[in-house]
Amino acid sequence: MIKDSIMLGMSYLDGIPPAPRGVPQIAVTLDIDANGILNNGASDKSTGKCNQIIITDRKGWLLAEIDHMVQEAMKPRGDDEANKTKVEAKDGPEHYGFAMCHTLTSDCSRRFSKPARSTSLPCGRA
Structure with a gap:
């Protein structure tokens, strides 16, 4: 859940027109490539507006450490x-x-x- 998450970066998708609760449809995509680079994108289906953020391996984590963190995240x-x-x-x-x-x-x-x-x-x- 969100309480177990680690903030890696921040991205804003603004310019979404006001709509009743539950009406806006935002598609979020996450993709980790072989080099450990995370591509995160969000787009509003009604307006087509999108925003993307690319997060690189800034902390110098080894792939083994990343695999360990993924395994730990899967436990709960x-x-x-x-x-x-x-x-x-x-x-x-x-x-x-x-x-x-x-x-x-x-x-x-x-x-x-x-x-x-x-x-x-x-x-x-x-």
Whole structure:
């Protein structure tokens, strides 16, 4: 998980237009070549904007040390999967709730009568 990560570099992908939660689709790619150089790219699927960062072996790690770190990182994989399942179980209903609130408060909600719209107000306050 993120708490076990080591910061190697930073890249920003800005200029993404505002959109409801969960709508932007960002594709992230990571590639390590034979020389231990990490190519990291991110692109917004809707606008096509992309950003890339290349991280070289600045610390002078030997390939054996990198292999050891990869093996160590693979050990808690079961715990990571359990944490991922918990996060998805929490985020799924939360995303659904945001989508429902957005639908009820969007322009299409004008089709409903005023009493029906007033029942959707508590949703925005929750």
